[in-house]
Amino acid sequence: MISKLATTYEIDNPELAVAELAAGVLEGPALKQNSVGILFCYSDMDTKTFMTLLCESVPFNIVGCNCIASMDDEDGFHEMAAVLLVLSADDCAFHTVVSGAVTAEGVEQQAAAVCGQLLSSAGQKPGLVLAFPAVGGNIPMEGYSQAFSKELAGIPILGGIPTTNYESGEKAAVICNTEVSDDRLVLLGITGNVHPVWTVMIPEDHTFPRKRKVVSSHGTAINRVGEQTFVEYLESMGIPVAEDTETGVLTYVTYPLVVEQEDEQGNQFSYSRVVRYANRQEGSVTVLAGVPQGATISFCTYRREDVISSVEQGMRQVLQQLGDGQERSSLLMVSCIARYLLLLPGTGGEADIVGQMLPEGMHAIGFYSGGEVAPIPEIPGKSFMYNETLVFCAF
Numbered sequence: 307m308i309s310k311l312a313t314t315y316e317i318d319n320p321e322l323a324v325a326e327l328a329a330g331v332l333e334g335p336a337l338k339q340n341s342v343g344i345l346f347c348y349s350d351m352d353t354k355t356f357m358t359l360l361c362e363s364v365p366f367n368i369v370g371c372n373c374i375a376s377m378d379d380e381d382g383f384h385e386m387a388a389v390l391l392v393l394s395a396d397d398c399a400f401h402t403v404v405s406g407a408v409t410a411e412g413v414e415q416q417a418a419a420v421c422g423q424l425l426s427s428a429g430q431k432p433g434l435v436l437a438f439p440a441v442g443g444n445i446p447m448e449g450y451s452q453a454f455s456k457e458l459a460g461i462p463i464l465g466g467i468p469t470t471n472y473e474s475g476e477k478a479a480v481i482c483n484t485e486v487s488d489d490r491l492v493l494l495g496i497t498g499n500v501h502p503v504w505t506v507m508i509p510e511d512h513t514f515p516r517k518r519k520v521v522s523s524h525g526t527a528i529n530r531v532g533e534q535t536f537v538e539y540l541e542s543m544g545i546p547v548a549e550d551t552e553t554g555v556l557t558y559v560t561y562p563l564v565v566e567q568e569d570e571q572g573n574q575f576s577y578s579r580v581v582r583y584a585n586r587q588e589g590s591v592t593v594l595a596g597v598p599q600g601a602t603i604s605f606c607t608y609r610r611e612d613v614i615s616s617v618e619q620g621m622r623q624v625l626q627q628l629g630d631g632q633e634r635s636s637l638l639m640v641s642c643i644a645r646y647l648l649l650l651p652g653t654g655g656e657a658d659i660v661g662q663m664l665p666e667g668m669h670a671i672g673f674y675s676g677g678e679v680a681p682i683p684e685i686p687g688k689s690f691m692y693n694e695t696l697v698f699c700a701f
Contacts, residue, residue, distance in 0.1 A: 307338075307393055307394065307395040307397075307398050307499070307500065307633070307634075307635050307636070307701070308335070308338065308393075308394050308395070308635050309391055309392060309393055309394070309635040309636040309668075309669045310330070310331045310334070310335075310337075310391070310392045310394070310669075311330070311331075311378055311379070311380060311389070311390070311391050311392075311669045311671065312326065312327045312328075312329070312330025312331045312389075312390050312392075313326075313327075313330070313378060313380065313381050313384065313387055313388070313389050313390075314326040314327050314330075314387060314388050315384075315386065315387050317347075317348050317350065317351045317386050317387065317388065318351075320351075320352055320355045320356040320359050321359060323351075323356060323388055324356065324359040324360045324363050325363075327360065327363075327364075327388065327390045328360070328363040328364055330390070331343070331364065331390060331392045332364065337365075337366075337392070337394040338394040338395050338396045339395070339396045340394065340395055340396070340398060340399050340400055341365070341366040341392055341393065341394040341395075341400070342366050342367050342368070342369070342392070342393050342400035342402065342494060343364065343366055343367070343368035343369070343370075343390050343391065343392050343393075344368075344369060344370050344390070344391045344392075344393070344436070344494070344638075344671060345360075345368050345369070345370035345388065345389070345390050345391075345481060346370050346371065346372070346373050346376040346388070346389050346671065346672070346673040347370070347372050347373070347376070347387075347388035347389070347481075348372065348373070348374075348375075348376070348384075348385070348386045348387055348388065349372040349373060349374055349468070349469065349470035349471055349476050349478065349479075350386070350471055350476055351372065351388065353372055353479060353481065353486045354484070354486045356388070357481060357483065357484050357486055358484050361483050361484055364392075366392065366400075367400065367402045367482070367483055368390070368481065368482075368483055369402050369436070369438060369480075369481060369482050369483075369492050369493075369494045370438060370480075370481045370492075371438045371440075371466075371467075371468035371478075371479065371480045371481055371492075371673070372468050372469075372470060372476070372478065372479050372481070372486075373468055373469045373470075373673040373674055373675070374469045374470060374471055374643060374646070374674055375646060375653065375673065375674045376388075376389045376671070376672065376673045376674075377389075377639065377656065377657035377660070377670075377671070377672045377673070378391075378657070378669070378670055378671050378672070379637075379657075379660060379661045379664050379668070379669055379670035379671075380661075380669075382654050382657040382658055382661060383653055383654035383656070383657040383658070385653070389671055391636060391669060391671040393496075393635070393636060395498065395499070397498050397499040398496055398497065398498035398499055398500055399428070399496070399497045399498055400494060400495075400496055401424060401427045401428045401432070401494070401495040401496075401497065402482055402483075402492070402493070402494050402495075403420055403423045403424045403427060403482075403492075403493050403495075404420070404480075404482035404485050404490050404491070404492050404493075405417070405419070405420035405490050405491040405492075406490070407487075407489045407490065408439075408440070408445055408489050408490060408491055409443065409445070409489075410443060410444050410445050410446060413445050413446060413449030413450060413453075414449040414450075414452050414453045415453075416491070417439070417449065417450050417453035417454070417457075417491055418453040418456065418457045420491050420493060421453060421454065421457035421458050421493070422457060424458075424493050424495045425457075425458075425495075427495070428495045428497050429497075430497055431460070431461060431497075432458075432461055432495035432496055432497050432500075433461075433462075433496055433497060433498070433500040433501070433502065434461070434462055434464075434495070434496045434500050434502040434699075434701055435454075435458060435461050435462070435463045435464075435493055435494065435495050435496075436463075436464060436465045436493070436494040436496075436638070437450070437454065437463050437464070437465035437491070437492070437493055437494075437679045438465050438466070438467075438468065438480040438481070438491070438492040438493075439465070439467055439480070439491045439492075439677075439679070440467070440468060440478065440479060440480045440487060440488045440489055440490055440491070441467055441478070441488075441676065441677070442477060442478065442479075442487075442488030442489045443488070443489055445489065446525070446526070446595070446596065447467060447594070447595045447676075447677045447691045448595050448596050448691050450491065450679070450691060451679065451689055451690045451691040454679070454689045455687075455688040455689055455690075458689070459687050459688065460686075460687040461687075462502050462504060462681050462689075462699070463679055463680075463681065463689040464502075464504060464638060464640065464679055464680050464681070464689075464697055464699045465638075465640065465678075465679040466640040466673065466675030466676070466677060466678050466679060466697070467675050467676040467677040467678075467679075468480055468488075468675070468676065469643050469673075469674055469675060469676045478676065480492045496701070500701055501630075501632040501634065501701065502699055502700065502701040503624060503627035503628065503630075503634075503699070503700050503701075504624075504680065504681065504697065504698060504699040504700070505620045505623040505624055505627075505697075505698050506678075506680045506681070506682075506683055506692070506695060506696075506697055507616040507617075507619065507620045507695060507696040507697075507698075508564070508576060508577060508578045508692065508694070508695045509562045509564070509578055509606055509608040509612065509616070509694055509695075510564050510576060510578070510606060511606065511612060512606045512607045512608070512612070513564055513604050513605070513606040514543055514604050514605045514606060514607075515604075516539075516542070516543060516604065517566075517602050517603065517604040518531035518532040518534070518539060518602070518603055518604070519531065519532060519600065519601070519602050519603075520597055520598065520599050520600065520601045520602075520603060521599060522599065523596065523597055523598060523599050525596055526582075526592050526593050526594070526595060526596050527590050527591070527592050527593075528590060528591050528593060528597055528603075529588070529589065529590045530589070531603060535588075535589025535590065536584070536589060536590050536591045537584055537585075537586055537589045537590070537591070538589065540584065540591070543605060545561050545605060547584045547586055548583055548584060549583055549584055549585065549586060550583055551582055551583050553583070554581060554582050554583030554584065555580070555582060555583075555644070555647070556647065558580055558581035558582070559580060559608070559644040559645075559647050559648055559694065560607060560608055560609065560648065561581070561605045561606070561607060561608070562578045562579065562580055562605070562606060562608050562644070562693070562694045563578060563579040563580070563581065563593065563597070563603050563604070563605060564576060564577075564578055564603065564604050564605070564606050565577050565578070565579055565597055565601050565602070565603050566601065566602040566603075567597075567598065567600075567601040567602075568600075569685060569688070573684060573685045574684060575682045575683075575684040575685055575690070576684070577682075577690060577692050577693075577695070578692060578693050578694045578695055579593045579594060579595060579597055579693050579694075580593060580594045580642075580644050580693045580694050581593050582594060593693075594676070594677065594693050595677060595691055595693060608648065608694070609648065610648050610649055610652075610655075612648075613645050613648050613649055613655070613656065613696075614655050614656070614659065616696055617655070617656045617659045617660065617696065618659055618663070620696055620698050621659065621660060621663040621664075621698065622663075623698075624637070624698045624700050625663065625665070627700070628665065628700060634668065634700045634701055635667070635668055635669065635701075636668060636669055636670070636671070636700065636701055637660070637664060637668055637669070637670040637671075637698060637699070637700045638670075638671060638672060638697075638698070638699045638700075638701070639656070639660060639670060639671070639672030639673075639696075639697070639698055640672060640673065640675050640678050640679075640680075640696075640697040641656055641672060641673075641674055641675065641678075641696050641697075642674070642675060642676075642677075642678055642692075642693055642694045642695055642696070643674045643675060643676055644693065644694040645674070645694060645696065646674045656696075657672070660672075668700070677691050677692065677693060678691070678692040678693070678695045678696075678697045679691055679692075679697075680692060680695070680697040680699075
């Protein structure tokens with residue numbers, strides 16, 4: 307498999323943006339028999355017009371999402387750009403599917419259905435699936451990971467949720483050719499000669515000692531932990547009680563929750579959740595994705611230097627896995643938007659490190675997400691929806 311990369315900054319001119327991207331990936335060495343594009347574009351673009359023109363200009367399917375910021379190995383970090391990575395191979399096939407409208411009530415069943423469509427389209431078990439789930443209309447993100455683990459068990463699934471600059475009024479949308487939507491699930495399955503390796507970096511190095519068991523939670527709300535309300539738990543550790551989303555997110559990205567949980571078979575695993583805001587009257591907090599009753603939680607501190615350190619550590623883990631003799635041309639990087647906030651104002655730190663450490667001959671592409679999809683390191687064959695996490699996948 308080979309890869310070709312192109313970037314445009316013409317976010318206000320769809321025609322010129324398409325011309326630059328098409329030239330970047332179609333000129334030079336010829337594409338192989340099968341090709342597909344992975345696109346991350348700035349959320350304030352006229353994505354529908356842009357995708358209509360782009361699909362008319364290139365001879366392959368395109369999947370991806372819009373985002374508040376993207377990155378690649380050639381130009382680094384981008385806040386206002388569109389980045390296109392084209393995968394092309396004679397010995398791989400690329401299968402793209404998009405769901406119908408997903409609802410909050412039916413997300414797991416609807417995601418399971420499109421997973422079935424992917425398997426039927428591929429005709430065999432994919433070696434890698436890239437997933438781009440939308441969460442418009444308050445779709446619970448954990449419903450997607452439940453479907454992935456059941457319907458695509460044993461297949462590495464990686465990807466992330468789109469992000470947007472909410473002040474602009476644009477929606478956080480996923481992309482599959484000319485389909486641009488905030489309530490769809492897009493999947494790309496790769497069959498044939500593909501050998502993915504990955505790593506998942508959650509914030510867990512500086513954990514507070516006061517662990518508590520969740521005794522009452524519902525949806526994305528956590529009400530009581532141990533013998534305390536969650537607000538009392540916050541106050542006992544001197545963590546601010548922020549009661550609106552804007553203040554809350556900016557406060558709690560520095561205090562992510564580390565969750566320890568068991569699956570149905572009793573296997574233990576850890577992940578991170580970000581608190582959105584607290585409700586002092588009810589004593590609860592709302593998090594980006596649910597935490598079940600019975601899970602054990604603790605806060606940790608997370609700072610800019612921890613973000614940078616995790617990129618270096620994650621890249622070292624990927625590089626160690628690349629020494630198995632398999633050829634790989636591409637690196638996907640999905641980093642939580644909470645990490646982006648911690649890097650401000652020096653937002654290019656993650657992309658710079660990747661560009662410095664990436665092996666010659668490989669291209670990297672990535673974006674800042676509202677939730678990260680990746681395998682559970684502790685439980686082979688299962689995938690999960692993370693927060694405040696960095697995911698790498700080389701293939």
